[in-house]
Amino acid sequence: xxxxxxxxxxxxxxxxxxxxxxxxxxxxxxxxxxxxxxxxxxxxxxxxxxxxxxxxxxxxxxxxxxxxxxxxxxxxxxxxxxxxxxxxxxxxxxxxxxxxxxxxxxxxxxxxxxxxxxxxxxxxxxxxx
Amino acid sequence: xxxxxxxxxxxxxxxxxxxxxxxxxxxxxxxxxxxxxxxxxxxxxxxxxxxxxxxxxxxxxxxxxxxxxxxxxxxxxxxxxxxxxxxxxxxxxxxxxxxxxxxxxxxxxxxxxxxxxxxxxxxxxxxxxxxxxxxxxxxxxxxxxxxxxxxxxxxxxxxxxxxxxxxxxxxxxxxxxxxxxxxxxxxxxxxxxxxxxxxxxxxxxxxxxxxxxxxxxxxxxxxxxxxxxxxxxxxxxxxxxxxxxxxxxxxxxxxxxxxxxxxxxxxxxxxxxxxxxxxxxxxxxxxxxxxxxxxxxxxxxxxxxxxxxxxxxxxxxxxxxxx
Numbered sequence: 529x530x531x532x533x534x535x536x537x538x539x540x541x542x543x544x545x546x547x548x549x550x551x552x553x554x555x556x557x558x559x560x561x562x563x564x565x566x567x568x569x570x571x572x573x574x575x576x577x578x579x580x581x582x583x584x585x586x587x588x589x590x591x592x593x594x595x596x597x598x599x600x601x602x603x604x605x606x607x608x609x610x611x612x613x614x615x616x617x618x619x620x621x622x623x624x625x626x627x628x629x630x631x632x633x634x635x636x637x638x639x640x641x642x643x644x645x646x647x648x649x650x651x652x653x654x655x656x657x
Numbered sequence: 658x659x660x661x662x663x664x665x666x667x668x669x670x671x672x673x674x675x676x677x678x679x680x681x682x683x684x685x686x687x688x689x690x691x692x693x694x695x696x697x698x699x700x701x702x703x704x705x706x707x708x709x710x711x712x713x714x715x716x717x718x719x720x721x722x723x724x725x726x727x728x729x730x731x732x733x734x735x736x737x738x739x740x741x742x743x744x745x746x747x748x749x750x751x752x753x754x755x756x757x758x759x760x761x762x763x764x765x766x767x768x769x770x771x772x773x774x775x776x777x778x779x780x781x782x783x784x785x786x787x788x789x790x791x792x793x794x795x796x797x798x799x800x801x802x803x804x805x806x807x808x809x810x811x812x813x814x815x816x817x818x819x820x821x822x823x824x825x826x827x828x829x830x831x832x833x834x835x836x837x838x839x840x841x842x843x844x845x846x847x848x849x850x851x852x853x854x855x856x857x858x859x860x861x862x863x864x865x866x867x868x869x870x871x872x873x874x875x876x877x878x879x880x881x882x883x884x885x886x887x888x889x890x891x892x893x894x895x896x897x898x899x900x901x902x903x904x905x906x907x908x909x910x911x912x913x914x915x916x917x918x919x920x921x922x923x924x925x926x927x928x929x930x931x932x933x934x935x936x937x938x939x940x941x942x943x944x945x946x947x948x949x950x951x952x953x954x955x956x957x958x959x960x961x962x963x964x965x966x967x968x969x970x971x972x973x974x975x976x977x978x979x980x
Binding site: 555 | 691693695696697716957960961964965969970
């Protein structure tokens with residue numbers, strides 16, 4: 529089962545355009561997130577270069593590419609934000625920005641759905657549920 | 658098998674072992690995080706002239722790549738490497754004060770001649786150390802030159818341990834130690850048509866002045882170059898006639914002195930904060946390269962705004978310092 533899933537994911541990553549597509553998307557995506565009043569207060573005072581690198585890792589994973597971090601990392605990395613009130617509405621806003629980014633880059637609705645579905649798998653870990 | 662030199666010791670790498678793994682296996686204290694080339698916590702610099710493997714420079718700024726910075730967690734060494742942590746100032750060089758004079762009521766120019774040739778990029782900074790061991794970081798306000806001199810703009814603070822020493826005690830001929838040049842806020846070759854936006858407050862002008870001269874004189878930068886220099890009052894500005902002259906001699910260079918406090922002569926100065934005036938004038942920064950130097954709050958806020966207004970993060974070079 530996991531083998532089938534991996535094959536499907538690799539295809540998605542290739543279909544989207546691999547690392548080049550991630551690089552193009554991360555600039556647009558992080559800008560949307562920082563401009564979004566619903567969620568940008570979670571990013572006050574962070575090191576923007578390091579944060580952009582994290583966003584890139586997140587997008588690589590959501591694009592079905594090689595993922596370098598675990599559910600535990602996700603959980604620990606967002607624990608402080610959960611204390612600050614991070615909840616489902618904020619997670620939804622991030623997914624919305626992700627979809628808008630891909631749509632701006634001309635990605636088909638079907639592939640956007642697949643990316644969103646992968647991103648959704650991190651919801652419980654990110655929100656510490 | 659290759660050898661890694663770190664902290665004056667040599668370590669042999671195992672096959673398919675990253676530089677970080679080698680160092681950690683020998684219990685070296687080095688920072689690291691993701692071990693996957695993402696978080697950049699383990700950033701190091703290779704001192705050799707041989708370039709490091711390009712794959713170990715993924716995601717680093719062009720200026721860092723040029724200075725042989727790399728990520729040891731994704732670096733499989735191809736040659737022996739001598740590596741240091743980014744801000745290791747273990748090497749002190751000898752210099753001699755060759756000139757010192759006031760640029761304004763509270764800024765002094767200090768000119769130091771190095772005893773030996775030194776490599777730096779205009780806009781980088783060095784640590785200066787006096788005889789008492791007091792050390793401060795200052796940006797280099799000149800371009801590399803044949804006489805091996807470095808110029809600094811030193812803001813004299815009423816109770817500044819180092820700056821008061823410069824103002825009261827430093828005399829021409831005195832010797833002074835300084836570190837290797839550091840920092841990634843400098844001009845990058847290539848893309849000479851790219852528009853440049855430079856925003857500085859106070860002595861944040863020093864690195865920007867070096868960068869502009871480097872761009873115009875050494876690299877014949879053809880894109881538009883816009884400098885906004887700000888201060889609360891007019892006495893905090895300096896080099897005005899020099900910069901106005903530069904603008905006359907180079908049609909692509911534009912200089913806007915800004916004063917945010919009351920009572921400024923608005924025929925000479927723009928009224929307001931340099932960063933706000935600049936970002937209002939250039940609301941679309943897609944494709945621009947941005948340099949920011951000065952107070953940390955201004956730098957952080959402007960970096961974010963420049964990014965939101967379209968500049969790519971990789972094209973934003975910032976140097977925050979306490980003034």
